[in-house]
Amino acid sequence: MTEQIEVFGQFDVRRNDDDTECKSGLADQMSIDKARITNTFGGDQLNAALDAVNNKKTYVRGYENQAKKFYISRKDCPVRNFCEELAGPNKRAEAIQMFDALFWGSWIACDEMPEQAKEWLDARVEDYKDGIKMDFICDCRKFRGNDADKTQASEMTRAEYPFDCHGYTLKKYIEEEAK
Numbered sequence: 001m002t003e004q005i006e007v008f009g010q011f012d013v014r015r016n017d018d019d020t021e022c023k024s025g026l027a028d029q030m031s032i033d034k035a036r037i038t039n040t041f042g043g044d045q046l047n048a049a050l051d052a053v054n055n056k057k058t059y060v061r062g063y064e065n066q067a068k069k070f071y072i073s074r075k076d077c078p079v080r081n082f083c084e085e086l087a088g089p090n091k092r093a094e095a096i097q098m099f100d101a102l103f104w105g106s107w108i109a110c111d112e113m114p115e116q117a118k119e120w121l122d123a124r125v126e127d128y129k130d131g132i133k134m135d136f137i138c139d140c141r142k143f144r145g146n147d148a149d150k151t152q153a154s155e156m157t158r159a160e161y162p163f164d165c166h167g168y169t170l171k172k173y174i175e176e177e178a179k
Contacts, residue, residue, distance in 0.1 A: 005133075006133075010141065071138075072167050073139040077120075096166050099166040103169050108173070121177075138166070141165055
């Protein structure tokens, strides 16, 4: 099951909660059909046709609970992480920590949140209460958690694309305010 608010990297997409159980009759028929098909040009075309029929892709517009996308790293976003301009060698990781400290220590504790950021967050809290799914997309990471980069264990890669994101700070605030 997916969460109501997801924090994504540049190339992440929200996956649907589809039931992946296969009906046994169709699975048996598919295995028989595939056994008959040889590796010919006609067979490849038949494979493609069978895949198109069995893996129907429908494009539905305006369905319920479609996730709203918010690009939280863009210059016009009132809650972007502007601390990236101030950070040092581990630019993005430090900027995320700086934003977190600023957000909780100044914006929340001292009630000094900028007006545009307050309006944006209040609107997201209302969306959350209405049950709308939201995707916070940030450029500080390529993929959520940078799973591909963890295998490389490269310090330079992790400095450029950290595991954390300021979107998690925003997500936590919205979830707490909605309660």
